[in-house]
Amino acid sequence: MKSEISNGQALQFSYEFFPPRTPKMTRRLWRAVGQLERLNPKFFSMTYGALGSDKQVSIDAAIAMHEESLIPVAAHLTCTNATRNEIDAVALKFHGAGFNRIIALRGDSSGEESPGHGYRDAVELVENLGKIANFDISVAAYPEVHPLASSAGTDLEILKRKLDAGANRAITQFFFDADCFLRFRDRVRRIGIDKPVIPGILPIHDFDKVQAFSQRCGTSVPQSYRALFAKVKHDKNAQYRLSVDLAVGLCDRLAREGVEQFHLYTLNQADMCLDISLALGACVSPLPMASAA
Numbered sequence: 001m002k003s004e005i006s007n008g009q010a011l012q013f014s015y016e017f018f019p020p021r022t023p024k025m026t027r028r029l030w031r032a033v034g035q036l037e038r039l040n041p042k043f044f045s046m047t048y049g050a051l052g053s054d055k056q057v058s059i060d061a062a063i064a065m066h067e068e069s070l071i072p073v074a075a076h077l078t079c080t081n082a083t084r085n086e087i088d089a090v091a092l093k094f095h096g097a098g099f100n101r102i103i104a105l106r107g108d109s110s111g112e113e114s115p116g117h118g119y120r121d122a123v124e125l126v127e128n129l130g131k132i133a134n135f136d137i138s139v140a141a142y143p144e145v146h147p148l149a150s151s152a153g154t155d156l157e158i159l160k161r162k163l164d165a166g167a168n169r170a171i172t173q174f175f176f177d178a179d180c181f182l183r184f185r186d187r188v189r190r191i192g193i194d195k196p197v198i199p200g201i202l203p204i205h206d207f208d209k210v211q212a213f214s215q216r217c218g219t220s221v222p223q224s225y226r227a228l229f230a231k232v233k234h235d236k237n238a239q240y241r242l243s244v245d246l247a248v249g250l251c252d253r254l255a256r257e258g259v260e261q262f263h264l265y266t267l268n269q270a271d272m273c274l275d276i277s278l279a280l281g282a283c284v285s286p287l288p289m290a291s292a293a
């Protein structure tokens with residue numbers, strides 16, 4: 001299925017990865033990076049785990065990707081479970097390593113008390129990142145409302161404050177219902193936000209896991225998906241094709257409504273993201289990136 005975008009403009013993609021923790025995961029990450037960088041995406045991003053040793057693993061993974069890939073890399077940075085000084089030091093480290101893109105997040109609390117003198121939320125983090133360097137900042141948005149938000153209105157107000165504080169765009173939590181995103185985008189525009197809101201797309205590698213994860217994130221899984229995946233329960237190839245078709249269908253519908261950029265959650269696996277992007281019109285660079293640069 002090849003997308004015919006109504007305004008004829010090529011779609012743009014970014015791909016999100018997470019830090020590998022074992023040599024096997026590291027090899028898988030670099031394989032995925034190698035495959036996806038041939039699509040010449042807008043940027044890659046590397047998530048940030050703020051607990052214990054995750055912090056250093058995340059920083060190292062982001063810097064390694066920044067050094068090894070010709071694609072610009074956005075480093076995620078969360079602000080729970082750390083003091084302001086610690087967060088500022090990480091931001092300075094990213095700046096010193098040559099990053100100019102940050103995805104600024106509150107992060108999920110470990111359940112333990114946050115250390116004193118930390119940033120209260122992503123709004124404060126964005127404000128302070130602006131004082132550290134001239135970062136291009138993205139923030140998170142929730143078409144189906146953050147599970148801990150006191151109301152949908154408050155959630156939206158916090159998004160506006162993050163963007164007013166200096167963020168340039170929002171990237172959404174994943175969702176499966178195009179109308180849900182489009183209604184959210186309408187509400188975003190109605191409260192005066194005119195910065196881009198980029199849909200976050202999660203290809204479904206394992207439907208059972210995605211259902212469980214969606215519940216935690218507050219993302220609804222359409223009833224139709226349950227029926228469709230039930231039909232292909234014993235056929236891995238059919239599951240793969242179904243997942244690609246569903247993601248392409250979702251993005252295609254959004255593209256027809258004027259969406260021009262998509263952020264794909266890769267789970268460090270390239271195949272499905274590659275097939276989805278190609279079906280939506282992405283082109284594989286004929287030359288290795290290094291010699292094309």
Ligand SMILES: Cc1cc2nc3c(=O)[nH]c(=O)nc-3n(C[C@H](O)[C@H](O)[C@H](O)COP(=O)(O)OP(=O)(O)OC[C@H]3O[C@@H](n4cnc5c(N)ncnc54)[C@H](O)[C@@H]3O)c2cc1C
Pocket residue numbers: 046047048049050076077078103104105106107108109121122123139140141146148149150154155156158159162171172173174200
């Ligand atoms: C694109 C994207 C990338 C992400 N990357 C990462 C990552 O790299 N690492 C990571 O750890 N997480 C990541 N997350 C998850 C994110 O950190 C959580 O969703 C977090 O709970 C909220 O972060 P935020 O920046 O949206 O918070 P904020 O903008 O500060 O808050 C957003 C909304 O959530 C509510 N809220 C959040 N936490 C609480 C709380 N503890 N109590 C009460 N209300 C709360 C706020 O009231 C508000 O309505 C990502 C999410 C998205 C959408």
